[in-house]
Amino acid sequence: MLESSVNTSSKFTTDEKGLTAKLAGLFSIRMLGIFIILPILVTYSQSLEGSTPVLTGLVFASYAITQILLQPIFGIVSDKIGRKPALIVGLALFTLGSLVLVFTSNIYIAILGRIIQGSGAVSAVVLAMATDLTREQIRSKVMAFIGVSIGLTFGIAISIAPIIYYLAKGYGIFGLCALLGLAGIYVTIKYIPEIPIPPKADHHKESFKELAQIAFKENNVVRLYFGAFMLHLLLTMTFATLPILFKQLEISTVSSAFYYTATFFVSIIVMFIFVGLAEKFYKHRILFLFAIILLAASYLFMLISADGSRWLIIISLALFFFGFNIMEASQPSLMSRFADQNYRGTIMGIFSSSQFLGASIGGMLGSVISGYFGVQYVFYLTFLLTALWFVIAWPMQNPIKPTKQSNTETTDEVIA
Numbered sequence: 001m002l003e004s005s006v007n008t009s010s011k012f013t014t015d016e017k018g019l020t021a022k023l024a025g026l027f028s029i030r031m032l033g034i035f036i037i038l039p040i041l042v043t044y045s046q047s048l049e050g051s052t053p054v055l056t057g058l059v060f061a062s063y064a065i066t067q068i069l070l071q072p073i074f075g076i077v078s079d080k081i082g083r084k085p086a087l088i089v090g091l092a093l094f095t096l097g098s099l100v101l102v103f104t105s106n107i108y109i110a111i112l113g114r115i116i117q118g119s120g121a122v123s124a125v126v127l128a129m130a131t132d133l134t135r136e137q138i139r140s141k142v143m144a145f146i147g148v149s150i151g152l153t154f155g156i157a158i159s160i161a162p163i164i165y166y167l168a169k170g171y172g173i174f175g176l177c178a179l180l181g182l183a184g185i186y187v188t189i190k191y192i193p194e195i196p197i198p199p200k201a202d203h204h205k206e207s208f209k210e211l212a213q214i215a216f217k218e219n220n221v222v223r224l225y226f227g228a229f230m231l232h233l234l235l236t237m238t239f240a241t242l243p244i245l246f247k248q249l250e251i252s253t254v255s256s257a258f259y260y261t262a263t264f265f266v267s268i269i270v271m272f273i274f275v276g277l278a279e280k281f282y283k284h285r286i287l288f289l290f291a292i293i294l295l296a297a298s299y300l301f302m303l304i305s306a307d308g309s310r311w312l313i314i315i316s317l318a319l320f321f322f323g324f325n326i327m328e329a330s331q332p333s334l335m336s337r338f339a340d341q342n343y344r345g346t347i348m349g350i351f352s353s354s355q356f357l358g359a360s361i362g363g364m365l366g367s368v369i370s371g372y373f374g375v376q377y378v379f380y381l382t383f384l385l386t387a388l389w390f391v392i393a394w395p396m397q398n399p400i401k402p403t404k405q406s407n408t409e410t411t412d413e414v415i416a
Helices: 014-035 041-046 053-081 083-102 107-118 123-133 136-191 201-205 208-215 219-248 253-281 284-305 310-338 341-372 375-393
Strands: none
Touching (some): 014 083, 014 136, 041 136, 041 219, 041 341, 053 083, 053 107, 053 123, 083 107, 083 123, 083 136, 123 136, 123 310, 136 310, 208 341, 219 253, 219 310, 219 341, 219 375, 253 284, 253 310, 284 310, 310 341
């Protein structure tokens, strides 16, 4: 940890602000790979040789599949050899995959490039690193900031991707990813502090089966795994479908970018207010359930807007982004409270894999269902999925606010 344990203040120091910004930036670089292709996925894939609806889904899903497989492995490795080496290797793979995508015009090579991009599975490493380097009194704020940065990355990506693609096609999109990957490596080497290997060395000898049992023993943690899965499933199903809906309604690429940008940044402002209130009064469970209701409402409006109302599309996008941003800010913060401190890399690895498992399945489902049956069937399914999520999330417990006297890195108690 950067600060002495004597510091019990809940306010950020100057060093902590800088470190939080760097960690959020590193996490955002990783998420950019999944977000930036969403608004142009269908258009980009159709421009490649050999494109089909199924292969279009694989252009997205191939990235997510490698993340699913490798997030827990990177998390475990970072517990054993350290966070920085694992992070540098992951960013290097992301950069290499981006360069492959810059120079391809064939959909099969594009899928290979996305696999290499996705193999740099370090989201869990960054989350574990953030927990390692921050004091208990500010950790929830750091995690919330990282969550908000994901939302901001999403908003920026969906806003600039159509414009970059219009100006420079895939060369511009993936060239930007490569540059950001290199920037992430530089920041990691020069500015991220060295982190000691977790002190409880005896758990390094545990088998994968024993680690899995530990990672799934806490019900609140398991519900957050499921929440991460559902949020990114819905995200990718939605954005594999919206370009088709916009095309049907004769909404241009530039206009769609405006819709995304305006509704997203309005939702960010409102989200900050609600997340701040939840943190102040410790009403995280209520906010979590409220966000699911917002997502469900957004899909009802999307179903209605399929008849041609652009105002209803704007409302549905605003509701979607509001719910999405609340979840992206809340879930990492809650996981930092519920996760066992001795197995952070492992638990964050499964959490991140859950995100990408949802993204993988969602990208495929959205592309196939909208391509073969129609966009309305995607929105019917997403509404039913949000209802299922609400039922499963309902028993989630609320964390108890830690006492100021406690300076040890213990997992928060929960209300029984």
